[in-house]
Amino acid sequence: MIEDSIYDTGNAAFRDRMSDTTAEGKRKWFYVSRPNGKFTKWRSYLNFFYFALFFTLPLLRYQGRPFFMINFPKGEFIVFGKIFWPQDFFLFAMGMITMIVFVILFTVIFGRLFCGWVCPQTVFLEGLFRKIEWWIEGSPAQQKKLDQMPWNWEKIRKKGLKHLIFLAISFLIANTFLAYIISTDELVQIIREPVTEHLTLLTGIIAFTLTFYGVFAYVREIVCTTICPYGRLQSVLLDQDSMQVSYDYVRGEPRGKMSRNAENDNGDCIDCKKCVIVCPTGIDIRDGIQMECVGCTACIDACDEVMDKIGRPLGLIRYASEKEIRENKKFKFTSRMKVYSGVLVVLLGIMTYMIASSKSISGNISRVKGQLYQELEGGKLSNLYEAKILNKMNKEYPVELKLIGTEGSIKMVDTHPVLKKQGHTNLTFFVILDENKVVKRSNKITIGIYAGNELMDKVNTTFLGPF
Numbered sequence: 001m002i003e004d005s006i007y008d009t010g011n012a013a014f015r016d017r018m019s020d021t022t023a024e025g026k027r028k029w030f031y032v033s034r035p036n037g038k039f040t041k042w043r044s045y046l047n048f049f050y051f052a053l054f055f056t057l058p059l060l061r062y063q064g065r066p067f068f069m070i071n072f073p074k075g076e077f078i079v080f081g082k083i084f085w086p087q088d089f090f091l092f093a094m095g096m097i098t099m100i101v102f103v104i105l106f107t108v109i110f111g112r113l114f115c116g117w118v119c120p121q122t123v124f125l126e127g128l129f130r131k132i133e134w135w136i137e138g139s140p141a142q143q144k145k146l147d148q149m150p151w152n153w154e155k156i157r158k159k160g161l162k163h164l165i166f167l168a169i170s171f172l173i174a175n176t177f178l179a180y181i182i183s184t185d186e187l188v189q190i191i192r193e194p195v196t197e198h199l200t201l202l203t204g205i206i207a208f209t210l211t212f213y214g215v216f217a218y219v220r221e222i223v224c225t226t227i228c229p230y231g232r233l234q235s236v237l238l239d240q241d242s243m244q245v246s247y248d249y250v251r252g253e254p255r256g257k258m259s260r261n262a263e264n265d266n267g268d269c270i271d272c273k274k275c276v277i278v279c280p281t282g283i284d285i286r287d288g289i290q291m292e293c294v295g296c297t298a299c300i301d302a303c304d305e306v307m308d309k310i311g312r313p314l315g316l317i318r319y320a321s322e323k324e325i326r327e328n329k330k331f332k333f334t335s336r337m338k339v340y341s342g343v344l345v346v347l348l349g350i351m352t353y354m355i356a357s358s359k360s361i362s363g364n365i366s367r368v369k370g371q372l373y374q375e376l377e378g379g380k381l382s383n384l385y386e387a388k389i390l391n392k393m394n395k396e397y398p399v400e401l402k403l404i405g406t407e408g409s410i411k412m413v414d415t416h417p418v419l420k421k422q423g424h425t426n427l428t429f430f431v432i433l434d435e436n437k438v439v440k441r442s443n444k445i446t447i448g449i450y451a452g453n454e455l456m457d458k459v460n461t462t463f464l465g466p467f
């Protein structure tokens with residue numbers, strides 16, 4: 001856990017209440033200035049990538065089915081083309097544990113990087129809704145003026161247009177989320193059918209649209225500072241080596257106006273407050289590391305612009321750990337970070353392997369209980385087996401079982417067996433081997449499950465002989 005910054009800003013009052021709350025306990029609305037700089041540029045590129053991914057992923061198809069779908073009501077999940085069912089609970093549990101460990105380790109090393117660069121709340125708010133607000137209502141000063149002016153044609157036009165666009169985007173987001181759940185095919189079908197047949201769904205869409213609209217138009221930073229549990233966890237996950245957006249108080253203090261006076265021993269911070277007016281959560285990063293900081297890097301860009309103008313080195317606000325700032329060192333990838341990053345890579349590898357190795361058609365095969373071997377004509381032996389094959393695909397397949405690595409044959413009890421779509425199929429069959437090839441009482445054999453000539457799964461079992 002990180003302790004209070006050892007630097008005393010003299011502004012202890014910032015800990016008395018949340019940044020977005022006034023002394024009277026009312027909401028303080030932030031008119032946020034537009035940052036400009038290299039981090040803002042990188043975030044804009046990333047935001048564009050996220051939007052493209054979010055809106056196109058439900059449209060992608062793989063082998064005739066959605067590439068990504070999380071149908072909670074029906075218990076059907078497709079992750080990168082791989083189908084998962086509630087039967088894959090073990091996989092989900094492992095995935096969840098891996099995710100939790102990943103999040104903890106990631107936060108210990110990189111602080112709140114996720115919030116500023118990946119979280120949909122920040123991506124949509126800062127990358128889309130805030131930009132539309134700047135575009136329609138102008139600079140923070142113009143926005144404030146607009147809010148304070150009485151209702152007139154200009155205010156109705158600007159506010160009306162902004163909220164209409166906000167509602168339209170929220171509606172699009174709600175529909176995209178629904179497409180992730182029920183797939184775009186079903187969504188399109190529902191849209192074509194009379195509304196009266198889908199009143200529950202329509203109510204859900206309206207509820208989600210209004211929720212997204214409320215979050216992005218009004219609730220905004222409160223999601224990050226008060227509602228989100230991950231944000232609340234920061235204070236226990238971060239330590240003095242965690243990388244985060246930090247103000248270099250060693251270099252910056254004492255803050256004050258720039259002067260050519262040789263006796264002026266002010267630090268590099270000229271107290272212009274540019275870093276404060278760009279902050280979407282309204283905090284002053286110079287007060288030290290705070291829970292409300294979402295690591296968006298807007299203050300880094302704002303301060304770098306100032307440093308550039310006054311001819312001081314960039315990075316007065318930068319990614320750094322508390323320890324680096326205190327000891328005035330450059331950022332170093334410590335051994336602990338290397339070890340944790342190694343663990344993160346391994347965990348990601350496990351997750352990827354688990355997803356990649358999950359099978360759409362898989363089976364269990366065992367000898368029928370209480371049955372030994374049977375002797376057949378021509379010096380052959382047979383064992384009776386039963387197979388339970390799970391087909392997660394939304395399609396029937398002709399199925400064939402073949403011995404792999406052992407000479408012999410398989411005789412099905414059913415002729416032309418078919419795997420039922422999205423269900424289990426039970427099969428009974430004989431494995432027949434030459435007696436002279438059976439050298440032990442219990443012999444390992446491998447049976448391949450083929451659907452339409454494609455090997456879908458291999459199952460190991462045993463063949464009983466007379467020895």
Ligand code: SF4
Pocket residue numbers: 245275278279280281282283284285292293294295296297298299300
């Ligand atoms: S302090 Fe800086 S990094 Fe943190 S939320 Fe504010 S602007 Fe973003």
Ligand code: SF4
Pocket residue numbers: 247252268269270271272273274275276286302303304306316317
């Ligand atoms: S932008 Fe930089 S110089 Fe200006 S107040 Fe913030 S830290 Fe100080």
